[in-house]
Amino acid sequence: MRVVVEEEEEEYPSTPGKVKVERSAAMSRQLHRCFASTGTLFLWALFLVATTATYLSFRSFVDTSSSRYFPASWGGLHWERQIRASASPRRPPGSAEGAGLSVLVTGAAGFVGAHCSLALRKRGDGVVGIDNFNSYYDPSLKKARRALLGSHGVFVVEGDINDGRLLTKLFDVVPFTHVLHLAAQAGVRYAMENPASYVHSNIAGLVSLLEACKDADPQPAIVWASSSSVYGLNDRVPFSESHPTDQPASLYAATKKAGEEITHTYNHIYGLSVTGLRFFTVYGPWGRPDMAYFSFTRNILQGKPITVYRGRDHVDLARDFTYVDDIVRGCLASLDTAGRSTGTGGKKRGPAPYRIFNLGNTSPVTVPTLVAILERYLRVNAMKHVVEMPGNGDVPFTHANISLAREQLGYKPATSLEMGLKKFVRWYLSYYGYNRGTHEFNDHYL
Numbered sequence: 001m002r003v004v005v006e007e008e009e010e011e012y013p014s015t016p017g018k019v020k021v022e023r024s025a026a027m028s029r030q031l032h033r034c035f036a037s038t039g040t041l042f043l044w045a046l047f048l049v050a051t052t053a054t055y056l057s058f059r060s061f062v063d064t065s066s067s068r069y070f071p072a073s074w075g076g077l078h079w080e081r082q083i084r085a086s087a088s089p090r091r092p093p094g095s096a097e098g099a100g101l102s103v104l105v106t107g108a109a110g111f112v113g114a115h116c117s118l119a120l121r122k123r124g125d126g127v128v129g130i131d132n133f134n135s136y137y138d139p140s141l142k143k144a145r146r147a148l149l150g151s152h153g154v155f156v157v158e159g160d161i162n163d164g165r166l167l168t169k170l171f172d173v174v175p176f177t178h179v180l181h182l183a184a185q186a187g188v189r190y191a192m193e194n195p196a197s198y199v200h201s202n203i204a205g206l207v208s209l210l211e212a213c214k215d216a217d218p219q220p221a222i223v224w225a226s227s228s229s230v231y232g233l234n235d236r237v238p239f240s241e242s243h244p245t246d247q248p249a250s251l252y253a254a255t256k257k258a259g260e261e262i263t264h265t266y267n268h269i270y271g272l273s274v275t276g277l278r279f280f281t282v283y284g285p286w287g288r289p290d291m292a293y294f295s296f297t298r299n300i301l302q303g304k305p306i307t308v309y310r311g312r313d314h315v316d317l318a319r320d321f322t323y324v325d326d327i328v329r330g331c332l333a334s335l336d337t338a339g340r341s342t343g344t345g346g347k348k349r350g351p352a353p354y355r356i357f358n359l360g361n362t363s364p365v366t367v368p369t370l371v372a373i374l375e376r377y378l379r380v381n382a383m384k385h386v387v388e389m390p391g392n393g394d395v396p397f398t399h400a401n402i403s404l405a406r407e408q409l410g411y412k413p414a415t416s417l418e419m420g421l422k423k424f425v426r427w428y429l430s431y432y433g434y435n436r437g438t439h440e441f442n443d444h445y446l
């Protein structure tokens with residue numbers, strides 16, 4: 001305050017004689033002050049520009065961080081037209097099954113994803129797929145599945161479910177009625193080699209997808225793939241949905257169990273309709289090369305040994321192997337009975353369904369029996385290395401109780417392992433070709 005008063009006195013001198021000298025001194029002081037204040041202003045301006053630039057670049061980082069990690073192979077008017085066309089239901093007017101669904105299928109170039117997408121398309125539903133075509137197993141098989149889907153009018157976007165911008169865009173372009181979420185890092189034993197990939201796909205990817213779903217308007221109903229592995233060390237058989245699932249035996253199982261809890265949260269807070277399906281060792285044509293039935297077939301045909309795990313006390317391992325067509329019927333029935341999500345704009349408007357079902361075959365078969373069936377169809381004896389099951393996340397057996405799915409979904413598995421493997425082997429030979437000079441194929445059984 002004092003300083004201001006003194007300055008005012010200097011600017012307006014009370015003694016006229018002193019004016020000239022004092023004025024020039026004052027002017028120089030004023031100039032100096034002016035420069036000083038311009039300097040301050042300049043500094044402030046610089047500071048503001050820098051802050052704005054930092055803010056803008058932060059915003060643009062937040063906005064585009066996903067596209068930095070996921071190079072954009074999507075977008076544009078043509079792309080949007082393809083998405084809309086693929087998502088449009090084509091059921092005949094007045095169809096008994098209603099107007100048709102519009103389904104976003106994640107993991108559409110995967111084994112179950114491709115089968116479900118085709119089945120949905122064949123009955124007239126709209127389907128858009130998304131898949132990141134990762135190299136967990138041969139991506140050329142995924143591309144072949146995509147080509148098959150393309151020939152039936154199903155468009156598959158190459159992208160990752162962790163790419164929030166892509167998901168938001170998809171929901172902007174299409175008001176999907178349902179999401180069939182099958183994208184995941186699968187495989188029980190691989191989790192020891194690459195644990196981060198399970199967290200990336202099965203946890204972070206799931207949350208990213210749920211975020212997009214809860215923000216979408218309308219919110220879709222979600223049907224997604226959990227796993228029989230959530231039963232972990234449970235030894236009550238057959239496995240029922242009411243049994244505890246708090247003792248997973250692998251990180252894979254733990255991420256699927258976490259998925260069940262995470263989806264429950266989104267159902268509770270945002271009113272998303274959620275159906276979790278516990279698949280039991282799904283197999284069939286166009287299957288996954290990392291699974292035992294597939295890799296055994298390949299090795300047997302190539303004359304390479306196979307490793308057969310055995311449980312403690314020489315007890316054979318057993319699985320409730322479930323044929324893919326049965327699983328597809330369970331998935332479609334789940335979509336049809338899902339019930340609506342209730343939220344809009346991220347806000348819950350009322351309670352929404354939260355369901356969990358086992359989808360198994362209800363008749364476990366031992367691994368040696370699986371091998372024997374393959375040997376019979378392939379007419380080649382396998383070179384078997386029988387080793388004790390390593391402590392790598394495997395469980396000794398699985399067996400589904402499917403009463404709940406039967407009652408609520410009308411689910412009724414219809415394919416025995418014998419029948420299903422016959423179809424698988426036929427597909428395998430037609431897809432990969434067969435060297436008749438080396439191994440004669442047993443047509444009698446096929």
Ligand SMILES: O=C(O)[C@H]1O[C@H](OP(=O)(O)OP(=O)(O)OC[C@H]2O[C@@H](n3ccc(=O)[nH]c3=O)[C@H](O)[C@@H]2O)[C@H](O)[C@@H](O)[C@@H]1O
Nearest residue numbers: 186187188227228229279280281291292307308309317394
């Ligand atoms: O039911 C499920 O939820 C799971 O089913 C399969 O997991 P898994 O049952 O372990 O299927 P495979 O990897 O095909 O193994 C089948 C059986 O063959 C045995 N096996 C596997 C590989 C091998 O080299 N030797 C061998 O004896 C396994 O121990 C197991 O008992 C899938 O790989 C999982 O993605 C899925 O979630």
